Amino acid sequence: MSIQDKVPVTILTGFLGSGKTTLLNRILSEEHGKRIAVIENEYGEVGIDQGLVINADEEVFEMSNGCICCTVRGDLIRVLGNLMKRRDKFDYVLVETTGLADPGPVAQTFFMDEEISSEFTLDGIVTLVDAAHIDQQLGRSDESSEQVAFADVLVLNKTDLVSDDALDTLESRLRDMNRMTRIIRAENAKVPIETVLNLSAFDLDQILKRRPTFLEPEYPFEWTGVYDLDAGKYELMLEEGPDPEMSLVALANQGESEEELKDGAESSVRLYAEKANSLVPGNTIPYGEHINLKLDDKGNKSFILNIEKPTKIGLFTQHTAEEFNMKVIKSDENKEIPFNTERFWQVEHEHDDEVGSIAIERFGDVDPEKLNTWMGRLLSEKGVDIFRTKGFISYSGNPRRIVFQGVHMLFTAQPDKEWGNEPRRNQLVFIGRNLNEKEMQEGFDKCLI
Amino acid sequence: MPDIEPFSPRGMFHEGWTAEVNDYAIACGWALKGKQFIVGDVAGGLFSFEGDTGKIIWKKENIHSGGLLAMAIHPEGEIFATSGQDGNVQICNCHEGKVIKTLDLGKGWVEHLKWSNDGLFLAIASSKKVYVFNEIGEEKWISEDHPSTVSAITWSNKNELATACYGRVTFFDIVNNKTNQKLEWQGSLVSMELSPDGDIVACGSQDNSVHFWRRSTGMDAEMTGYPGKPSHLSFDDSGKLLATSGSERITVWSFIGNGPEGTMPGELCHHTEPISSLAFSNKGMLVASGSRDGSVVASFLKKDGNGDPVGAAFAGDLVGAISWRPDDCALAAVNAKGVVNVWKFKVRTNLFSKGFK
Numbered sequence: 001m002s003i004q005d006k007v008p009v010t011i012l013t014g015f016l017g018s019g020k021t022t023l024l025n026r027i028l029s030e031e032h033g034k035r036i037a038v039i040e041n042e043y044g045e046v047g048i049d050q051g052l053v054i055n056a057d058e059e060v061f062e063m064s065n066g067c068i069c070c071t072v073r074g075d076l077i078r079v080l081g082n083l084m085k086r087r088d089k090f091d092y093v094l095v096e097t098t099g100l101a102d103p104g105p106v107a108q109t110f111f112m113d114e115e116i117s118s119e120f121t122l123d124g125i126v127t128l129v130d131a132a133h134i135d136q137q138l139g140r141s142d143e144s145s146e147q148v149a150f151a152d153v154l155v156l157n158k159t160d161l162v163s164d165d166a167l168d169t170l171e172s173r174l175r176d177m178n179r180m181t182r183i184i185r186a187e188n189a190k191v192p193i194e195t196v197l198n199l200s201a202f203d204l205d206q207i208l209k210r211r212p213t214f215l216e217p218e219y220p221f222e223w224t225g226v227y228d229l230d231a232g233k234y235e236l237m238l239e240e241g242p243d244p245e246m247s248l249v250a251l252a253n254q255g256e257s258e259e260e261l262k263d264g265a266e267s268s269v270r271l272y273a274e275k276a277n278s279l280v281p282g283n284t285i286p287y288g289e290h291i292n293l294k295l296d297d298k299g300n301k302s303f304i305l306n307i308e309k310p311t312k313i314g315l316f317t318q319h320t321a322e323e324f325n326m327k328v329i330k331s332d333e334n335k336e337i338p339f340n341t342e343r344f345w346q347v348e349h350e351h352d353d354e355v356g357s358i359a360i361e362r363f364g365d366v367d368p369e370k371l372n373t374w375m376g377r378l379l380s381e382k383g384v385d386i387f388r389t390k391g392f393i394s395y396s397g398n399p400r401r402i403v404f405q406g407v408h409m410l411f412t413a414q415p416d417k418e419w420g421n422e423p424r425r426n427q428l429v430f431i432g433r434n435l436n437e438k439e440m441q442e443g444f445d446k447c448l449i
Numbered sequence: 450m451p452d453i454e455p456f457s458p459r460g461m462f463h464e465g466w467t468a469e470v471n472d473y474a475i476a477c478g479w480a481l482k483g484k485q486f487i488v489g490d491v492a493g494g495l496f497s498f499e500g501d502t503g504k505i506i507w508k509k510e511n512i513h514s515g516g517l518l519a520m521a522i523h524p525e526g527e528i529f530a531t532s533g534q535d536g537n538v539q540i541c542n543c544h545e546g547k548v549i550k551t552l553d554l555g556k557g558w559v560e561h562l563k564w565s566n567d568g569l570f571l572a573i574a575s576s577k578k579v580y581v582f583n584e585i586g587e588e589k590w591i592s593e594d595h596p597s598t599v600s601a602i603t604w605s606n607k608n609e610l611a612t613a614c615y616g617r618v619t620f621f622d623i624v625n626n627k628t629n630q631k632l633e634w635q636g637s638l639v640s641m642e643l644s645p646d647g648d649i650v651a652c653g654s655q656d657n658s659v660h661f662w663r664r665s666t667g668m669d670a671e672m673t674g675y676p677g678k679p680s681h682l683s684f685d686d687s688g689k690l691l692a693t694s695g696s697e698r699i700t701v702w703s704f705i706g707n708g709p710e711g712t713m714p715g716e717l718c719h720h721t722e723p724i725s726s727l728a729f730s731n732k733g734m735l736v737a738s739g740s741r742d743g744s745v746v747a748s749f750l751k752k753d754g755n756g757d758p759v760g761a762a763f764a765g766d767l768v769g770a771i772s773w774r775p776d777d778c779a780l781a782a783v784n785a786k787g788v789v790n791v792w793k794f795k796v797r798t799n800l801f802s803k804g805f806k
Contacts, residue, residue: 054534055556057576059597061615061637063656064671072655074597074615074637078560085473085491085769085785086516113655114677114723 006121007084009093010197011106013147014128015137016099019157023128023189023196024096032193037090039079041098052090054079058098060105069383069409072109077116084119092197093120100143103127103150104387107407124199127151127181128189131170132161138173145355148174149387149431151181152199160187178431179357180390218346218359219265220272221247223320225339226254226261227313233331234305236285236315241324244296246317247276250305252287254314256341259363259423261314265345268316279303287313295324302329312340320344355387358437360444363425365396370447375411378443383409385435391428392416396449404428453721453742453763458792460760461747465779465791466503470496471510474769474783476520480529480543483774486791487543488783489520493533496789497546500774503791507546513537521562521571526775528584530571532559538573540586550586554578565604570623572610574599579612581623590623601640605647605664613641618650618662632662632669640680644688649704651691653679659693659702670710672702681727685734690754692736694724699738701754715754719746719761725768730777735759737780739768745782747794764790 014020028036037052056075063070076095083093097106103125110122127147130137137144148154154174159167171183184191238246249268254260267288276292281301285291295301305313305328317326321342328337346359371393379386389406393413400415401424426448430440458464472490480487485506486498493513497506513533522529528549532538538552538559557576564571570589573580576598581590597615605611608624615637620629637655644651651661659679662669677695684691691702691709699717702709720740729736734750743764750756767785773794774781781791 057598059615061597061655062635064634064636064654064658065656066635070656072637074600074655077655078598078600082491082516082518082558085475115680 006119007087007091007093008123008198009080009095009110009120010123010199011103011125012094012096012128012196013101013103013106013125013150014099014155015130015133015144015147017133018099018128018130019155019186019189020096020099020128023126023155023157023191024094026189026191027094027193027197030193032197034092034197035090036092036094037083039076039093039095041096041101052083052086054083058101060102067409068104069108069407070112071105072112073105076106076109077113080116080120084115087119102143103147104408107150108410111407111410111412123197124152125150126153126155126196126199128155128157129174131156131158131167131185135170135173145177145433146387148177148181149355149433151178153196154178154181154183155189155191155196156183156185157189158187159185177355177357179359180388180429180431219269220347221249221265221268221316221318222345222347223317224261224264224343224345225315225317225321226256226341227315227328227337228310228340229305229307229313229328229330229337230310231307234307234337235302235329235331236305237300237302237327237329238293238295238324239300239326240298241295241319243319244294245278246293246295246319246324247272248285248291248293248318249289249316250285250287250291251314251316252311254312256312261341261343262361262363262425264314265316272316354433355431356435358430358432358435358440360391360428360430360441361425362444362448363423365394365424365449366426366444366447367449368395368398371395374443374447378440379406379409379411382432382435386430386432388431389428391426393426393428394419394424453744455765456761456763458760458762460758461795462745462760462762462780462792463795465793466498466501467791468496468498468503468505468789470494470783470787470789472787473785474787474789475517476531477770477772477781477783477789478520478522478529479772479774479781480522480526482526483776483779485526485543486772486781486789487520487522487529488789489517489531490787491516493517495520495531495541495546497543498789500779500791503789509546512539518558518560519562521564523564523584524566524568530562530564530573532562532573532575534558536575538562538571538582540571540582540584552580552582552586552588554580561599561602563602563604565607565610567607569607570604570610572602572604572623574602574612577614579610579621581610590621590626592621595619600638601652603641603643605643609647611641611643611650613638613652618652620664630664632664634660634669636660639678640682642682642684642691644684644691644704645686646688649684649688649691651682651684651693653682653693653695657695659691661691672700672709672714675700677723681724683727683729683736685729685736685750686732689752690729690734690736690750692727692729692738692750694727694738696723697721697740697742699724699727699736699748701736701750701756703752703754705752712753715750715756717746717748717756717758719748719758720744726771726782728771728773730773731775732777735777737771737773739764739771739782741767743767743784745771745780745790745792747780760792760794762790762792764788 472492515534561574640653679695701715722742
């Protein structure tokens with residue numbers, strides 16, 4: 001059976017009081033042309049006549065091997081096993097969990113049980129959070145951070161009870177924990193229905209269309225400009241900006257293709273890891289070094305760029321050029337040289353929570369065998385702490401890109417569309433608890449050819 | 450829809466009759482010693498046909514609001530019981546389908562029904578509880594809550610009932626309200642069958658294994674390596690062969706000699722998609738299997754569990770249930786499209802069969 005014929009299932013999670021029942025009722029009462037079967041937890045209280053509502057006790061079944069990744073929800077297997085005989089009565093399933101439910105076994109049920117996976121497809125996991133209380137809940141319980149980590153969509157509910165500033169802070173905290181998720185703010189669980197149903201959250205192309213940067217790694221810099229410069233003396237001019245200093249790496253011979261920009265970014269990441277040399281206005285900027293421009297002075301500040309022979313200079317700056325109205329000026333002509341190309345990067349944040357996301361992006365091909373060995377070992381050692389994995393991989397010799405999906409230790413790798421003219425690259429995101437980014441990136445690098 | 454080509458009955462299967470019910474047929478059985486065939490569909494429709502001709506005798510609709518979940522015909526074949534999502538059990542008379550008694554067990558699904566072999570008791574499983582009623586619907590016994598939803602029930606002798614749930618099989622003496630035995634094992638048990646003498650307990654488990662115990666010795670064993678969860682189990686009438694399946698293959702364990710531990714099971718590979726129903730004939734070593742691909746095959750087994758197909762037929766769609774007529778001279782299959790097929794089955798004689806083409 002192809003994925004189009006399978007019945008999509010949305011899992012609705014969230015702490016008690018986050019607004020699950022309100023959202024569920026909203027979904028059921030709205031005109032969307034879908035016939036939805038609802039599997040409600042034992043404490044659920046959907047008071048609606050239409051549709052097929054089935055109550056089920058949450059029964060979490062571990063296997064004899066003790067592996068939490070093989071743990072499934074027995075009640076769902078029974079109820080869905082029966083529902084699949086009534087395919088003509090519904091075309092969508094919503095599973096509501098209690099606030100204390102671990103989303104892992106719910107999601108795993110759709111991978112682990114052949115009968116279920118042959119008829120149903122997990123469309124997405126929607127987690128509601130109560131904007132006023134989630135900060136405390138995250139500190140207190142593993143379940144709430146796991147529900148955030150598993151979410152394809154996070155509905156930040158009850159925003160009317162919280163200030164905009166607090167919401168921004170909260171959103172960035174949640175974003176740090178789960179970079180894959182789409183965050184929607186809502187009052188009284190009022191969200192457009194299409195943001196929670198038919199997400200095809202396990203379809204990477206859909207996600208990338210919506211959020212093209214979600215698979216990208218984070219960088220210590222926010223912006224790159226590439227300038228085509230003749231030999232001569234130039235000034236890098238900055239006005240006052242949001243910070244009294246700014247880090248920067250200048251690279252000579254910087255290409256402008258996406259691949260060359262990423263290569264430059266990789267080199268800059270390594271340079272950013274080194275201690276920065278401070279420069280005051282009037283100093284000359286060296287190439288291939290991590291420097292820190294001191295910008296305490298009022299008004300315009302200039303730094304010198306010396307070009308010996310014509311080249312393209314890449315400036316990898318901590319903030320965007322716009323924030324400081326940064327310009328490159330040819331000294332003798334007093335003429336501004338605009339950049340040829342600019343590129344914005346995902347900026348890394350401080351990660352306070354144990355739960356977080358790691359992204360790995362590398363151009364080139366991987367050796368399938370090495371990758372399998374590495375992934376196999378990673379997931380068997382860390383599978384308990386890795387909640388979700390998504391991404392795609394370029395296998396050497398394979399014309400198609402390989403799409404990865406995983407829940408804990410379970411993952412599928414399926415051939416997807418052909419690469420065609422696109423540069424071959426690998427993008428993976430892991431969401432989990434206490435993940436070691438450096439170790440994982442190094443592990444992945446060893447799989448590259 | 451199955452992707453195999455339709456085919457005419459072959460080997461020992463011969464054209465019988467066909468009929469239709471309103472929805473996905475999930476339960477069926479022979480009543481009145483094979484004179485009548487009763488089919489239940491998922492929507493709660495019940496249909497009774499003449500066993501020889503397929504002529505409809507009576508039908509009823511919506512007997513359980515929310516849908517039918519189980520049906521069990523009394524061993525004498527005069528009455529039967531049905532259960533559904535409405536939390537009710539109905540005891541009906543086979544002749545006219547008239548309801549003799551309705552039992553209201555609350556709001557949980559009633560998923561399993563089993564008459565005791567002597568027909569004195571009807572065991573009923575709903576959520577975490579098991580109930581025993583007599584033939585006229587008087588309550589005789591109720592279990593305590595099990596640790597999880599009861600996934601299978603079966604009678605081990607006339608007063609003793611076995612229940613399976615997550616992590617354990619329990620034997621209850623329902624007359625003296627005693628727990629006779631608990632067999633524990635951490636795993637989600639999805640199916641259970643007992644050998645006819647009640648000694649061997651076999652359970653299919655969610656982790657793709659079959660676990661079994663010998664009650665007399667307390668020995669247990671685990672048979673792993675199934676490609677899917679073994680939802681379908683059937684013992685032959687001698688209790689020597691156990692057919693199991695969780696995929697398109699049937700694995701047959703032989704309990705003859707020191708087996709099945711350390712022995713190679715028999716393997717039957719006749720279907721292209723997973724087995725959806727499995728049943729030994731009432732007598733002898735014939736096992737019939739129905740598959741999601743719509744095919745139905747009868748295989749004649751040897752003592753080691755291996756065997757050969759002796760007949761095959763096409764049921765048109767996923768086989769929801771199969772049932773041998775009490776004399777084993779016909780096999781019925783009902784499918785996901787609500788089609789009923791009854792084929793005559795020519796019992797093997799001393800003459801050599803022409804074989805399977």
